Amino acid sequence: MFDLEKSIVEWRKQMLAAGIKSPVPLEELEIHLREEIERQVRLGMSLRDAFETASGKMGRPRELKTEFKKISVPVEIRFVKLADIACGVVGLFFLLWTAYVALFIHEANWASRAFGLLAVAATILIWRHAGRFLPAIRQPKVRAAAGLAACVVGFGGTLMFIRQVLPGLFIVSAPADFSVNRLLVSFVVAWTAMAILGAIAFRLDEAAGKTESQHV
Amino acid sequence: MIRKELVAASAEPLILSLLAKGESYGYAIIQEVKARSGGKLQWTDGMLYPVLHRMERRGLIKSRWGESETGRKRKYYSLKKDGKLAMSRHHEQWLLVHGVLSGLRKEQYV
Numbered sequence: 001m002f003d004l005e006k007s008i009v010e011w012r013k014q015m016l017a018a019g020i021k022s023p024v025p026l027e028e029l030e031i032h033l034r035e036e037i038e039r040q041v042r043l044g045m046s047l048r049d050a051f052e053t054a055s056g057k058m059g060r061p062r063e064l065k066t067e068f069k070k071i072s073v074p075v076e077i078r079f080v081k082l083a084d085i086a087c088g089v090v091g092l093f094f095l096l097w098t099a100y101v102a103l104f105i106h107e108a109n110w111a112s113r114a115f116g117l118l119a120v121a122a123t124i125l126i127w128r129h130a131g132r133f134l135p136a137i138r139q140p141k142v143r144a145a146a147g148l149a150a151c152v153v154g155f156g157g158t159l160m161f162i163r164q165v166l167p168g169l170f171i172v173s174a175p176a177d178f179s180v181n182r183l184l185v186s187f188v189v190a191w192t193a194m195a196i197l198g199a200i201a202f203r204l205d206e207a208a209g210k211t212e213s214q215h216v
Numbered sequence: 217m218i219r220k221e222l223v224a225a226s227a228e229p230l231i232l233s234l235l236a237k238g239e240s241y242g243y244a245i246i247q248e249v250k251a252r253s254g255g256k257l258q259w260t261d262g263m264l265y266p267v268l269h270r271m272e273r274r275g276l277i278k279s280r281w282g283e284s285e286t287g288r289k290r291k292y293y294s295l296k297k298d299g300k301l302a303m304s305r306h307h308e309q310w311l312l313v314h315g316v317l318s319g320l321r322k323e324q325y326v
Contacts, residue, residue, distance in 0.1 A: 025265055028242060028291050032261060035243045035288075059262035067266035071273055206275070 002048040008033065011055050018061030025068055033058055086151070090158060091198045094191045095123055101184050112181040119188040123195040130199035131206035143208055147201040154197035161190040218257050227259065227267050228276075229306035232299055235277060239294035242268065268293055276302050 012030065020026050033054050040050035058064070102116030137143040165186060234245055242264050249257055271277045276299035282292050295303070 024291075025269065027289075028265055029262055031289060031291075032243050032265075036261065054261075057261045059260040063260075064262045064266070067263055068269070071266055071270045 002046075002051075004037070004047055004051060007051050007055075015061050015064070019065040020061065020068060022068070029058060029064075086155075088198070088202070090155070091123075091127075091195060094158075094187075094194070095120060098184070098188055098191060101187070105184075107181070109181050112184045116184050116188050119192050122192060126195055126199045127202065130196075131203040134200065134203055134207035136208045137204060138208065143204050147204050150197045150201040154194045154201070157190065157194050157197070161187075165190065218253075223257060223259060226257070226310075227264075228271065229303065229310060230257075231264075231267065231271065231293075232276065232295065232303035232306060235293055235295040236300065236303060239292045241290045241292050245293075271299070274298075 008030065011033065012026065015026055015029065020029075036054035036057060037047070037050045040053055041047060045053065098116050099120050102113045102120070137146060230249055231245060234240060234248055240248075246259060246261055246264055249259070268277070268279075272279055272293070275296060277293050278296050279291050279293045282290055284290050
């Protein structure tokens with residue numbers, strides 16, 4: 001007597017042995033297999049034949065594994081993604097700070113405020129649309145390296161600004177003639193450069209993906 | 217039967233175009249493509265899922281787990297904004313290829 005459940009368990013084992021270990025694709029494949037078996041049975045096939053036909057149509061486990069492997073994210077790209085998130089957190093902090101100074105610090109003059117708000121708007125636009133203008137780097141490793149380099153330069157620039165430029169502003173501008181305008185303007189200049197680097201790191205993947213979809 | 221390379225190349229535009237009609241799931245997508253092509257366009261069933269996952273990763277489509285009328289678990293896919301743009305680009309390109317081929321074919325019979 002043919003046992004469908006046992007056969008499906010065996011089929012799952014073959015898939016696992018071939019390397020399809022992630023639960024989501026395996027579950028999806030099994031649901032598909034069951035639907036096809038049901039359809040074949042409705043068409044008059046025996047349960048055994050329906051299983052054989054349906055599992056055959058699913059494809060060879062090794063071929064499926066190769067296809068799924070193409071979409072798994074390599075370690076270096078995962079690392080870049082983490083760096084991207086770190087860039088994003090730092091970026092958000094700078095963005096909020098710039099917006100806060102531009103809007104709520106009363107000592108800032110109107111020209112500095114406008115400059116600050118313009119930088120905030122430019123940053124948001126760059127981060128949102130950079131993918132359209134960046135070149136498509138096809139090799140994932142080169143793309144990861146470029147993203148990582150942008151992150152490193154961005155972090156380096158941020159640290160340099162905090163350690164070198166920022167204390168200088170406070171020292172040169174002693175409390176008596178400390179200028180919020182000068183602080184805001186220098187912050188915005190440094191920040192916008194870092195925002196561009198961050199946008200590069202974030203959007204390289206998107207740029208490559210979009211160009212891929214243009215090539216059928 | 218249609219050549220393997222053409223089947224592979226047409227997978228993404230077909231999936232995008234089917235999902236433009238509304239959300240759907242893997243099995244239904246395969247059945248619809250088969251029906252619409254009169255059985256001439258056939259994918260290896262399992263190979264659809266890596267394509268769907270890749271498209272999801274590229275932000276063209278999104279997915280959600282749901283249930284069928286009979287209570288069976290299903291993963292439904294639907295189109296995202298970038299998917300609509302990609303679909304338009306695919307249509308333009310395929311129409312261009314079709315136009316060139318049709319033009320050349322007409323010339324042969326003049």
